[in-house]
Amino acid sequence: MLDYNFHWRPVFKSLPDLLAAGLTTLEIAALSMVLGIIFGLALALIRMHMRGPLKWVASAWVELARNTPALFQLFFFGFGLGAVGIHMSPYVIVLAALSFNCAGYLAENFRGGFQAIPDTQIRAARSLGMTAWQSYTRIIIPQVFRIVYHPLTNQIVWAVLMSSLGMLVGFRELSGETQALASRTYRIFEYFAVTAVIYYVIVKIILGASRLLSARLFRY
Amino acid sequence: MEPTMSFFSGFQPSDLLYLAEAAWRTVLISVLSISIGTFLGAIFGWMMYEGKWAAALTLGPVLDVFRSVPLIIQLVLFYNFAPMIGLNLDPFLSGVVILSIYCASLVANVARGGMEAVGQPMRRAARSLGMSYWQDLRYVVLPIGGRAVFPSWVGVALGVMKDSALVSVLGYVELLKASQILITRTQEPLLILTIAGAFYFALSYPISRYAATLEKRWAS
Numbered sequence: 001m002l003d004y005n006f007h008w009r010p011v012f013k014s015l016p017d018l019l020a021a022g023l024t025t026l027e028i029a030a031l032s033m034v035l036g037i038i039f040g041l042a043l044a045l046i047r048m049h050m051r052g053p054l055k056w057v058a059s060a061w062v063e064l065a066r067n068t069p070a071l072f073q074l075f076f077f078g079f080g081l082g083a084v085g086i087h088m089s090p091y092v093i094v095l096a097a098l099s100f101n102c103a104g105y106l107a108e109n110f111r112g113g114f115q116a117i118p119d120t121q122i123r124a125a126r127s128l129g130m131t132a133w134q135s136y137t138r139i140i141i142p143q144v145f146r147i148v149y150h151p152l153t154n155q156i157v158w159a160v161l162m163s164s165l166g167m168l169v170g171f172r173e174l175s176g177e178t179q180a181l182a183s184r185t186y187r188i189f190e191y192f193a194v195t196a197v198i199y200y201v202i203v204k205i206i207l208g209a210s211r212l213l214s215a216r217l218f219r220y
Numbered sequence: 221m222e223p224t225m226s227f228f229s230g231f232q233p234s235d236l237l238y239l240a241e242a243a244w245r246t247v248l249i250s251v252l253s254i255s256i257g258t259f260l261g262a263i264f265g266w267m268m269y270e271g272k273w274a275a276a277l278t279l280g281p282v283l284d285v286f287r288s289v290p291l292i293i294q295l296v297l298f299y300n301f302a303p304m305i306g307l308n309l310d311p312f313l314s315g316v317v318i319l320s321i322y323c324a325s326l327v328a329n330v331a332r333g334g335m336e337a338v339g340q341p342m343r344r345a346a347r348s349l350g351m352s353y354w355q356d357l358r359y360v361v362l363p364i365g366g367r368a369v370f371p372s373w374v375g376v377a378l379g380v381m382k383d384s385a386l387v388s389v390l391g392y393v394e395l396l397k398a399s400q401i402l403i404t405r406t407q408e409p410l411l412i413l414t415i416a417g418a419f420y421f422a423l424s425y426p427i428s429r430y431a432a433t434l435e436k437r438w439a440s
Contacts, residue, residue: 004304067378067424068417069385072396076417079409157288164290168389175293189300196289196297203288 011190014181021177022198028166028173029159032095036102036155043103044110058107065104070162073097078169090171094163102159109151113144146218153210157203164199174198231406236415242398243419249312249394250381253319257380258373260320261327266357268328269335279328286325292386294318299390315387319380326376333372334365367438374431378424385420395419 011018046058065073074097081088088096117140125135167176174195182191264283268275286294299314309317338361346356388397399416403409 063425064417064421067382067428068420069382069396071385071388072413072417072420075396075400075409076413079403080413081410083409161288161290164292165386167292175290189297189304192293192297192300196293199290199293200285200288 006190007185007187008190008194010181010185010187011194015194017177017181018174018195018198021172021174022202024172024177025160025163025174026202028091028095028098028163029156032098032102032159032163033156035095035099036106036159037152039099039103040106041110043107044114047107048111048114061100062104062107065101066108070097070101071165071168073101074165074169090166090169093169094166094171094173097165098159098162101162102155105158106148106152106155109148109155110144113147114140116147117143149210149214149217153207156206156210160202160206161199229405231402231408231411235402235406235412238402239395239398239412239415239419242393242395243423245392246381246384246394246396246419247423249315249319249387249392250384253316253323253384254377254380256316256320257323258327258377260324262331264324264328265331265333265335268332283325283328286322291318291322291383292389294322295386295390311387311390311392314390315384315392319384319387322383323376323380326379327373330369330372330376334369335361336365337368338365370438371431371435374427378428381423382420 043058043062046054047062050058074093077088077097077100078090078093121139122135125139126132130138163173164175166173167179170176172180178191178195182188185191264279267279268283271279295315295318298318299309299311302309302314342360342364343356346360347353351359384394385396388394388400391397393401395416399412402412406412
C-alpha cells in the first residue's frame, strides 16, 4: 500500500536550522502579542469612552481584523501597501499583519473584561480618594487581567499558529524555513511532519507555562 | 507610432464577476466543511463528554493535534500524504477533508461545553419523566446546551470560513487565490485586495452581528 520511501536523514541533519527558525517564530509571536496587547487595550478603551472619528477608526480596525482572513490581512500589508510605495521587509509585514489581527481580537476580549467590572467600583475607588489612574491600575486592571488571562493565552497560541502564514510572503520563520529546505531536497512530507511536531511542542510548552503561571498568579 | 502590446490589462467589470464566482467557491468549500465538521464534531464532543477517561486518553489527544498545528501545515502534509496511500485527491477535496477535521476538532470542544452547560438535575428530571437517553439528548440537552454554545459555534464556523483562504496554497481557486491571479494580470493589488476583503467582510460581518444579537436576546 505504501510504496513511498521515507527519507528522514536530511530532515534530522537540518534540525538545528529548524529549531533556530522555531525561535524566530516564537520571537515574532511574542512581539506581535506585545503590540497586540498595547493596541488592543487602546482600541477597547477608545471604543468604550470616546466618540467621533477616533472611535470609527477603532471600530473599523476591530471589525476588519475579525471579519477578514488573517492571510488576506497579510497580503494587504505585503502586496497592497507595496503598491502605494510602502515597501516593508517580510519580517515587518508579518509583524504588522499579526499585530493588527491580534489587536482586533484582543480589543473585544478586553472590552468584555472591562464591561464585567461594575461601574460602582470606579466610583468607590474615586470616593476613597484614589486618582483615576490609581483606580484603573489598582482596582480595574488586575480584575480585568484575571478575566482575559485565558483568552490571552489562546491568543498567544493563535499568534504562533498564524505566524506560519509568513511562508507565503517569503519570511523564514519555522514554516518558511521548512518550505525552503523542503524544496531543496524534495522531502516535503518529511520536513513538514517534523515541523508539525515542533509546532505541537511549542504550543504545549506555552499552554503548560501559562497554567503554571496562572497557578502562581491566581492563588487566592 | 504603433501601439505597444502589454501583458497587463487594467481591471475590467468582468473581473468583478470572476471574483464573485471565486467568492461562491469560498462559500461552497466553507459550507461543505462546516457541515461535515459540525456533524463529526458533535459526535466527538458527545464521545468526549460520555467517554470520560477513555475518550480523554484516545480521542482527546488526536483532536488536540489538529488544534495545535497550523492549518497550512496540515494542508501541505495531507496533500502530500494522500498520494502515498493511493488517494488522488484534487485540491478541493483535500481542502474539504482537512478543513472538516479541523472544524470537527474545534466543534468537539464547543459541543462538550454545551453538554456540560446542561445541569445534572435537569437531565435527571428528564429521565425521571420517562424520557429515554436519546429523548433526553434530543429534547433537553440539544435545545438548552445548543443555545448556550451557539455563539461559540458561529465563531468557529466563521473562523473556518476565513481559514478556507488557506486552501489557496494547494491551488484551489477560491476568493483569495482569484484575487492573486487578477493582481498578477492587472498589477493593481490595492484595488483587487480591497474588493476581495469586501467580499469576505460581507460574508462574515452580518453573520457575526446576527449571532451577537441572538446572544443578547437569549441572555435577557
